[in-house]
Every structure is written in structure tokens, then in C-alpha cells.
Amino acid sequence: MKDKTFLMIPGPTPVPERVLLEIAKHPMGHRSGEFSKILESVYSDLKHIFQTSNDVLMYTASGTGAMDAAISNLVNPGDKVLSLVIGNFGQRWAKIAAAYGADVEVIEVEAGKAIAPQVLKDRLEKDTNKEIKIVTLTQNETSTGVTNDVKTLVSYIKEHGALSIVDGVTSIGAMECKMDEWGIDVLISGSQKGFMIPPGLSFLAASERAWAVHKECKRPDFYFNWSTNKKSVLENSTAFTPAVNLICGLKVALEMMKEEGLDNIIARHTKIAKALRKALKAINLQLFVEDEAIASTSITSVLPPEGVSVPDIRKVLKNDYDIVVANGQNKLKDKIFRMGTLGFVSERDAITAVGALEATLHKLGHKFELGKGVATLITELNK
Ligand SMILES: Cc1ncc(COP(=O)(O)O)c(C=O)c1O
Numbered sequence: 565m566k567d568k569t570f571l572m573i574p575g576p577t578p579v580p581e582r583v584l585l586e587i588a589k590h591p592m593g594h595r596s597g598e599f600s601k602i603l604e605s606v607y608s609d610l611k612h613i614f615q616t617s618n619d620v621l622m623y624t625a626s627g628t629g630a631m632d633a634a635i636s637n638l639v640n641p642g643d644k645v646l647s648l649v650i651g652n653f654g655q656r657w658a659k660i661a662a663a664y665g666a667d668v669e670v671i672e673v674e675a676g677k678a679i680a681p682q683v684l685k686d687r688l689e690k691d692t693n694k695e696i697k698i699v700t701l702t703q704n705e706t707s708t709g710v711t712n713d714v715k716t717l718v719s720y721i722k723e724h725g726a727l728s729i730v731d732g733v734t735s736i737g738a739m740e741c742k743m744d745e746w747g748i749d750v751l752i753s754g755s756q757k758g759f760m761i762p763p764g765l766s767f768l769a770a771s772e773r774a775w776a777v778h779k780e781c782k783r784p785d786f787y788f789n790w791s792t793n794k795k796s797v798l799e800n801s802t803a804f805t806p807a808v809n810l811i812c813g814l815k816v817a818l819e820m821m822k823e824e825g826l827d828n829i830i831a832r833h834t835k836i837a838k839a840l841r842k843a844l845k846a847i848n849l850q851l852f853v854e855d856e857a858i859a860s861t862s863i864t865s866v867l868p869p870e871g872v873s874v875p876d877i878r879k880v881l882k883n884d885y886d887i888v889v890a891n892g893q894n895k896l897k898d899k900i901f902r903m904g905t906l907g908f909v910s911e912r913d914a915i916t917a918v919g920a921l922e923a924t925l926h927k928l929g930h931k932f933e934l935g936k937g938v939a940t941l942i943t944e945l946n947k
Pocket of ligand 1 (some may be wrong): 706
């Protein structure tokens with residue numbers, strides 16, 4: 565049976581029917597009063613989700629657009645940027661900063677690990693001349709399923725005086741991320757993840773300190789220029805023609821998020837991901853990230869069992885059960901598969917996924933006690 569696809573990748577994530585119906589409507593004029601009211605509500609709710617009193621800028625672009633906007637509005641050629649890399653998306657910050665002429669230094673750890681806060685602290689303490697202007701980091705590394713301790717890392721960056729730029733693409737709406745309380749200077753995210761809408765929008769908020777640095781930026785981008793975009797936010801407008809329908813859908817998605825409450829959303833993600841990890845172990849699968857302290861609540865990376873390939877697991881899951889899980893990226897391609905539990909995800913989804921994964925592995929000859937994954941999952945969920 566087709567047309568029953570369940571996206572269990574780390575984005576795009578499933579979209580609620582309420583949101584889909586909203587997006588399906590005729591587009592409205594982006595300079596109309598009606599649309600301005602929608603923007604007013606969206607801009608206000610985004611601040612709530614970002615846990616900030618700063619304005620949240622919205623770009624018609626994927627998450628990388630907001631990453632680009634973070635760097636291009638702050639960095640002058642020759643500025644020193646320290647990039648904390650725990651996977652592909654941390655690496656992307658370094659690439660963007662280098663593209664804008666920054667002098668980039670990288671602290672990188674092997675895939676599956678997080679940045680040890682002490683390593684950053686030591687590096688920053690050595691920077692007695694305060695050459696490091698910006699530190700980039702990823703809260704949740706989607707390529708591995710590892711979460712960095714952003715609260716502690718940002719506290720060290722603040723102590724040093726550099727600006728912190730944090731990628732919250734697969735963390736916002738899935739785990740705690742308190743922009744103002746933790747002192748994050750720039751926080752970005754994308755629509756197709758915890759926000760439960762299709763790809764096409766990205767978001768960026770900046771602290772007062774970051775805005776002051778932006779004012780000194782010699783050649784900020786045109787389309788992504790913070791100042792131009794902020795002026796529009798203050799007028800409940802957008803600088804250019806935005807993805808009107810996505811924004812209408814976003815309004816509904818943000819209302820759903822408010823109805824559920826941010827704490828409850830985070831608790832739901834935590835509960836499902838923890839139960840999923842236990843269930844996977846119960847069917848003799850090895851997790852790529854074994855340390856619970858750094859394991860993501862939105863992405864779980866799994867090693868294939870002996871004698872079974874990642875492409876075969878993905879193929880059977882898709883063809884026989886219409887469930888899509890993600891492959892590993894780059895060096896991890898075919899070495900791990902990644903299960904997204906992000907955004908519009910429920911306990912029922914986890915039960916379905918573990919059941920289908922058991923059926924898949926059974927077909928592929930993996931040895932385990934059939935039903936033990938689902939039983940473990942249900943026991944955990946019902947605790
Ligand atoms: C952590 C993280 N950062 C950045 C991105 C880039 O976002 P996009 O693909 O929307 O440009 C992604 C995409 O998956 C991501 O997971």
C-alpha cells in the first residue's frame with residue numbers, strides 16, 4: 565500500500581494536517597493587512613520558542629541560509645573564528661566563515677563525541693590577547709545524534725568575551741535551548757524540523773552584543789542583511805516576498821506548539837527518544853552514541869547488526885512499511901542509519917517504527933527475540 569509514508573528522518577519532518585490545510589490555501593498578498601497580522605503573531609511566537617526577548621528574523625531560505633546570515637553579518641575578512649566541530653553541521657560553520665574570509669581555527673572531536681567544555685575553556689584562557697571574535701557551535705549534531713552542552717560552552721565563551729553563534733536547527737523544539745538565560749549571542753534554526761512545517765524558512769535571533777558587532781560589519785550581505793530584515797520585523801512585514809504559504813502554516817504550527825507548551829514538547833521528545841534507545845538495544849542493536857548524557861532527543865543513530873547492511877534495512881523499511889530512515893552522511897554513509905524523532909512525533913510513531921524495524925530485521929536474518937523491542941518500548945513509554 566502506497567501513499568502512507570512516514571518520514572522518520574531528521575528533517576523534513578512530518579507535518580500536521582492542520583498545518584497542511586493552511587498551506588494548501590490560495591496565497592495571500594504579502595503586503596496585505598491580513599498577512600501583516602499573521603506576521604505579528606508569528607514574530608511574537610518565535611520569540612517565545614527561541615526563549616528570547618530579541619527579535620527573531622525570518623528568511624525565505626533553508627537552515628543554511630540563516631547560518632550564512634549569522635556569519636555574513638558579523639565577520640570581516642581576517643577576523644578570528646573558532647569553530648567547534650562534532651560532525652558535518654559543525655564543519656559547515658567553519659566552511660561558511662572561511663568563505664567570508666575569516667581566519668578559522670577548528671576544535672574537532674571524532675564522530676559520536678561531544679565537545680568537552682574544559683577543552684574550550686583551556687583554549688579560550690590561552691587567548692589572552694582576545695583574538696577570537698566568534699565561536700561557532702552546534703547544539704544537536706544531526707549527522708551523528710550528539711548533543712553539545714551549549715549552556716556550559718556558552719558560559720565559557722561569554723566569560724572570554726567572544727560572541728557565540730549556535731546552530732539550533734535540530735534542537736529547538738526538541739530540547740532545552742534558552743537563548744537569553746544562557747547568554748547565546750546568535751541562535752539560528754530551520755522550519756522543517758521541530759517547527760513541523762515543510763522546508764523553506766529559517767530563523768535567526770541576535771543579542772544586543774551581536775547587534776553592536778553587526779553595526780561594525782564592513783560588507784554585510786544584501787538579502788540576509790540583519791538591519792534590513794529587522795526593520796521589516798518591527799513593521800510586521802518582510803523585506804522581500806516571503807514564502808507566504810509556509811508562514812501561514814507556521815502560524816498554525818506555532819499555535820499548536822503553544823497549546824502543548826514548550827516544556828511538554830521537550831518532555832515528549834525526551835521520553836520517546838529514551839524509550840527508543842532502550843528498545844533498539846533490546847533487539848541487539850548497538851547505538852552509535854552510547855553515552856546517555858550526550859545522546860540526542862531528536863536523532864538516534866544506530867549501527868547495523870553483523871551481516872545486515874544499512875541500505876538493505878532502509879530499503880525494506882521503505883518498500884514494505886513505507887517508513888523512511890536516514891543513512892549516515894559522508895564517512896558514516898552505510899555505517900549507521902539515523903532515526904528522527906523530531907517535531908510532529910508521537911508515541912504511536914515510535915511503536916510503529918520499532919515494530920516495522922523488528923519486522924525488517926527479522927526478514928533480513930538478524931537474530932533477536934521478536935517482539936522484545938516493542939515490549940521494551942511500551943514498558944518505557946508507560947512508566
Ligand atoms: C544541525 C543542522 N544544521 C544545519 C542544517 C542545514 O539546514 P538546511 O539543510 O535546511 O540548509 C541542518 C540540516 O539538516 C542541520 O541538521
